[in-house]
Amino acid sequence: MANIRIHEIAKELGYSNKEILEKAKEFGFKVTTSSSAVSPEDAAKLYDYVQFGKKPDDMEKKSKESHQQKTKVIKKEDKKTTQEIQVNTQNEQAKEPSIQKQDDIKKQEPQENKMEQKQESLASTSLAKRRGLIIVKKKKEEIPAQQLTQKRQSVEPANKALEAIFSSNDDNLKKKKKEKKIVPVSKKDNSAKIDLLAGINFSDDIVIEDENVVVLPDFTIKPIEVERQNTVKKQLNIYKPAQNNTYNFEGGIQRNSRKKHKKVVKDKENEEITSVNIPKEIRLYEFADKIKKSPSDIIAKLFMLGKMTTKNDFLEEDEIEILGAEFDIEINIIDTQEAFDYVKAYEDEEIDIDEYEETRAPVVTIMGHVDHGKTSLLDYIRSSRVASGEAGGITQHVGAYMVEKNGKNITFIDTPGHEAFTAMRARGASVTDIVIIVVAADDGVKPQTKEAINHAKAAGVPIIIAINKMDKENANPDLVKTGLAELDILPTEWGGNYEFVPISAKTGMGIEDLLEIVLLQAEILELKANPNREAKATVIESSLQKGRGPVATIIVENGTLKVGDTIVAGVAYGKVRALQDDKGNTLNSIKPGECGVIIGLSEVPDAGETLISVKTDKEAREYAAKKYEYLRQKELSKSTKVTLDELSAKIAEGELKSLPVIIKADVQGSLEAIKASLEKLRNDEIKVDIIHAGVGGISQSDVGLASASANCVIIGFNIRPTGEVKEKAKEKGVEIKTYSVIYNLIDDVKALLSGLMSPIISEEDLGQAVIRQVINVPKIGQIAGCMVTDGSIHRGAKIRVIREGIVVFEGNISSLKRFKDDAKEVSKGYECGVGIEGYNDMREGDYIESYKEVQNKAEL
């Protein structure tokens, strides 16, 4: 049986590695780190204890009492199998099957197959109780159809439970939803589940107890294999090595094909669909087609549930689940992302080979309150530890660097602050092993100190406190200690668990101690990785550089990244053309825990993206292409998922004036920031329309694109157009604006937008005149004899006629005369004759008001 690592159990249960490690130690298991493994039996005990507070003694007692015999049989089989393996290896491990290495297990599995099948019905049903349906279903999926058929009879009770659960009863529905919710999508979870499952000796009694929950063990179905193949086809070569693996169909270990959502199985024998795989992004009519219902049935059902839909609408996951329950169909929502989930494929491939694991360098992030000295500390460490004799001087900011202490490497992420740390975490990248929280001794604990501590705690990363600015006269380390004590961060000398190191980033005092403590902490963490496999790394920073193309700073998490490796990172892929350290020195390879700059990707990957090396170019290209297609589809589906309100808003949007822009920036981070800021610049009348955005210099094609869109402006940040591009822009009349300060960029775009806005029209009063006499002139119409009472009356200006305080007419003057002469303007105190265009109802005593319309530029 495969041993299970502590971190896998922690993942599975949603606890930190440390917590599980502690529990394991409470049990007296021989574990030291999160990489330590326990036997499946022990894992099960641990699981029960953590999850249900069930003491292992109870469990053992119970199983001993009621199923002593059964357990014995299984144990016997276990040993027997182990012995078989030992024949090959000549290695006497039969008494400790739990210490077997994974590769042994791999060989062993085909032989064990039968035995595992037997155990499976016991283990799986019981596990289902704890974990929901997935595991069981998964097993179904991977067990050859033939064997499944033999099992049909024994599973009938489960089918009954299935029926009961799928009744349209509300409680059941909720229950089902809950169960579905339990299913996390992450890959690691999967592995942990299966491992745990594999090793548990459960009894028949337990199976019966679990009956109502064992929805999944609908093993009955035979076309599983067909189903699997179909899915694989749809999902476009999920990951070949995994599929080709011989132990793919093993009941126990199956790390490769553990796709929870492929819970499986349908009963195609009686034509009626009882279970179906549904992709996450599906329109109502497509869904209807899949479950062989008419779209109107679905619309009606959703209507009854209070949702108005049309057949073209995309269904939410919740809706899909509810509809499944309503129609008594088991819905397996397929995450199409799996098709390009190369990280999962990478980890699936891992077979724990402890002997190859080596200690790796720790990765450290520095956080703390503003001005407490994060940057100074990073700078000091970097500059003080550049090996003498090295071509010093030009050090580039690449986002991460490595220093050496006592012959060991420490990698620092050179983007201080918890924003970057959290942003990386939000993207699923948790590269940091240790966090240093810098607290200024003269300032004490501040809001961002607390935030940083919370972030580090949330990430389950060990914290070291650096009390900085100790060189200052008013330094008061006790202030820091008491402040942190309130946050439950107690120094070791006060009986706490945290190392507090007084330092000065200015003088360098204590920094060596700090690095020692980092190494000590790293030792405690027992950071291990396997340098002898393909690399898995995290992108820390990326940019497009002239002459080098896309450049990414990465930290290798596992494996070794070598020049010439074929790699994929999100939608980017390629071959490692060159590796460099932060000083620009060429490297041949980057080991686990270490960092470097990589050149050779097809495009700039996002920071936080996972990069792995794969076996073939084709594989890399395919992953990237699938991810690209997925993102595109997602974007498309978003734009079609509109409510009526949104639709009318969209229609209104069509009437919006927009400023088309192309944005180019030096690095991804700036680009995102500019995009976000520009998208916010909008009101009811105008908006910025980003027609293209990218990292790198302005290219000919950018100019081409801009010239194809009316009034399009190219905005560059920290880049300059050169040579041909500049000329082409001139030739095509494309305006290029470049900036190095983001606020200036935004102000300018604001100004541009303001130019598009309708001007604000205001009035300027010019004067008033009172009508003293009205004369009707044949063929010309009325002429009013007036006295200007205020300001002046202008011929070219607009007028309004006011009678008893009410405006009775607005229009233009047709003639303005002073005596017999035409006049342009008649001022206060003078008489004049006024004719009004199209108006012949002037009366004595009316006032004529002369005014001018002034257009003011609108501003955003």
Ligand SMILES: Nc1nc2c(ncn2[C@@H]2O[C@H](COP(=O)(O)OP(=O)(O)OP(=O)(O)O)[C@@H](O)[C@H]2O)c(=O)[nH]1
């Ligand atoms: N006297 C003394 N001054 C220090 C020390 N460390 C940092 N400073 C000063 O404190 C100020 C802030 O330092 P930074 O390193 O920029 O602080 P930070 O935490 O990176 O600040 P932000 O990047 O703004 O969050 C600078 O003026 C440093 O010179 C120290 O150990 N002693």
